[in-house]
Amino acid sequence: MDVDKLYESLAEIPVAELSGWQDAFMKFYRAWFYEDRWKSYFEGLVTTIEVTVIALAIGVVLGLLVAMIRTAHDQQRPERRNFILGVLNFIARIYVTVIRGTPMLVQLMIMGFVIFANSREFTMIGALSLGINSGAYVAEIIRGGLMSLDVGQTEAGRSLGLGYIDTMRFIVIPQAFKAILPALGNEFIVLLKDTSLISAISGKEILYFAKAISSRTYEYMFPLYITALMYLIMVIIFSALQSKLERRLRQSDRR
Amino acid sequence: MIDVEHLSKAFGKNLVLDDISEHISQGEKVVIIGPSGSGKSTFLRCLNLLETPTSGKITFDGVEITSPNTDIDKMRRQMGMVFQHFNLFPNMTIRRNITLAPVRTKLMSKEEADETATTLLKRVGLEDKADAYPSQLSGGQKQRIAIVRALAMKPKVMLFDEPTSALDPEMVGEVLAVMKELADEGMTMVVVTHEMGFAREVGTRVLFMADGKIAEQNTPAELFGNPQCERLRTFLAKVL
Numbered sequence: 266m267d268v269d270k271l272y273e274s275l276a277e278i279p280v281a282e283l284s285g286w287q288d289a290f291m292k293f294y295r296a297w298f299y300e301d302r303w304k305s306y307f308e309g310l311v312t313t314i315e316v317t318v319i320a321l322a323i324g325v326v327l328g329l330l331v332a333m334i335r336t337a338h339d340q341q342r343p344e345r346r347n348f349i350l351g352v353l354n355f356i357a358r359i360y361v362t363v364i365r366g367t368p369m370l371v372q373l374m375i376m377g378f379v380i381f382a383n384s385r386e387f388t389m390i391g392a393l394s395l396g397i398n399s400g401a402y403v404a405e406i407i408r409g410g411l412m413s414l415d416v417g418q419t420e421a422g423r424s425l426g427l428g429y430i431d432t433m434r435f436i437v438i439p440q441a442f443k444a445i446l447p448a449l450g451n452e453f454i455v456l457l458k459d460t461s462l463i464s465a466i467s468g469k470e471i472l473y474f475a476k477a478i479s480s481r482t483y484e485y486m487f488p489l490y491i492t493a494l495m496y497l498i499m500v501i502i503f504s505a506l507q508s509k510l511e512r513r514l515r516q517s518d519r520r
Numbered sequence: 521m522i523d524v525e526h527l528s529k530a531f532g533k534n535l536v537l538d539d540i541s542e543h544i545s546q547g548e549k550v551v552i553i554g555p556s557g558s559g560k561s562t563f564l565r566c567l568n569l570l571e572t573p574t575s576g577k578i579t580f581d582g583v584e585i586t587s588p589n590t591d592i593d594k595m596r597r598q599m600g601m602v603f604q605h606f607n608l609f610p611n612m613t614i615r616r617n618i619t620l621a622p623v624r625t626k627l628m629s630k631e632e633a634d635e636t637a638t639t640l641l642k643r644v645g646l647e648d649k650a651d652a653y654p655s656q657l658s659g660g661q662k663q664r665i666a667i668v669r670a671l672a673m674k675p676k677v678m679l680f681d682e683p684t685s686a687l688d689p690e691m692v693g694e695v696l697a698v699m700k701e702l703a704d705e706g707m708t709m710v711v712v713t714h715e716m717g718f719a720r721e722v723g724t725r726v727l728f729m730a731d732g733k734i735a736e737q738n739t740p741a742e743l744f745g746n747p748q749c750e751r752l753r754t755f756l757a758k759v760l
């Protein structure tokens with residue numbers, strides 16, 4: 266059946282005389298097929314994935330850095346407190362406190378409308394804001410993972426004469442990584458979904474286009490359902506990949 | 521070899537070690553006994569600075585290790601340590617557990633370290649476990665590997681922190697046998713243990729610790745045969 270022809274034939278009937286199914290079809294057609302609107306959703310989808318990847322990279326690097334500073338600071342020997350590490354730790358703590366203590370949407374708007382008020386790169390500003398936000402949560406996840414490890418592991422490494430960096434690199438981080446993978450996956454899903462917020466500062470992701478379409482058709486239901494469905498599918502695919510990775514890491518235990 | 525002067529350690533307000541001075545010479549096998557909470561493990565852990573002393577001075581081979589200018593990693597390479605809970609690295613094979621430190625600290629090339637690992641594993645009868653993971657071993661095997669791992673660094677002294685306390689009774693013997701062999705080869709050893717038989721047989725000197733002090737010390741024969749202080753008498757009455 267040709268949807269365009271069906272749409273044209275139904276368009277001639279007055280709206281009041283359409284049946285429920287016909288009405289729903291008309292609305293869906295306008296939300297998806299009309300003027301190739303479906304392309305906009307996919308344009309938004311590409312942006313969403315881009316923003317997620319950039320934000321994830323920023324988040325992981327920032328998170329790792331902050332987690333390392335915080336744990337290194339907390340594990341110092343009391344009589345050898347390093348001043349620079351103390352300053353870095355203080356900055357790291359302020360960062361985590363501020364980011365975790367304020368709403369994501371407010372942070373995004375401050376970045377978009379205050380700090381970068383003169384920039385038109387809304388999508389990039391969005392990615393940067395999300396990355397900075399994610400970094401604070403990733404930092405706490407990694408820090409938790411590092412601290413959950415039996416202190417005997419660190420002690421064994423250090424008692425063999427390995428330095429702090431080597432002990433972290435070969436002993437602590439590989440074990441911590443396995444422990445934090447589920448929490449990290451969860452954070453990634455949150456990040457992926459939070460990309461929808463950047464539409465608030467005109468970041469051109471899926472929801473931005475859905476709203477643009479709605480404002481022309483005065484019909485919100487289908488654009489929003491389509492947006493929700495696209496996010497849902499992405500999250501389902503990612504969850505499957507994540508459990509596959511977890512299974513593989515667990516297998517190396519049993520060898 | 522190890523000189524301890526006026527060593528004190530407090531955790532918060534809790535004084536665990538109270539002004540201890542002690543000298544350990546090369547080739548000695550010093551066994552530390554005492555009730556739990558007496559500070560014996562803390563004392564041992566201070567010797568390689570896993571615990572930072574609150575005050576006092578520790579000198580190892582003429583180097584003051586408590587000085588902030590000392591490269592502690594370098595000093596620890598000469599002091600092997602064996603833990604109660606083995607602390608093998610579960611993410612690595614046995615061979616890598618043993619060779620990681622010698623290779624990373626540039627003490628040996630990869631080939632030399634592999635060779636050393638094989639030789640040492642043969643000595644404790646576990647050469648077939650080289651490619652196994654720690655989770656596949658019994659407690660006794662793990663502890664023997666932990667001893668081998670420490671020995672691979674060719675340390676001048678070995679510190680044992682209750683090496684048999686976490687083992688099933690039938691596995692205690694195999695670990696003690698390795699330690700005894702090590703003692704016979706002339707290794708300097710400091711051993712915190714509850715194995716009085718081992719203390720009597722292997723120790724050249726036994727320290728009895730109570731309330732953060734070395735309450736009494738003597739040769740094993742004298743200390744067990746003719747205890748002087750009341751604390752030691754009650755302790756021995758309970759454990760023997």
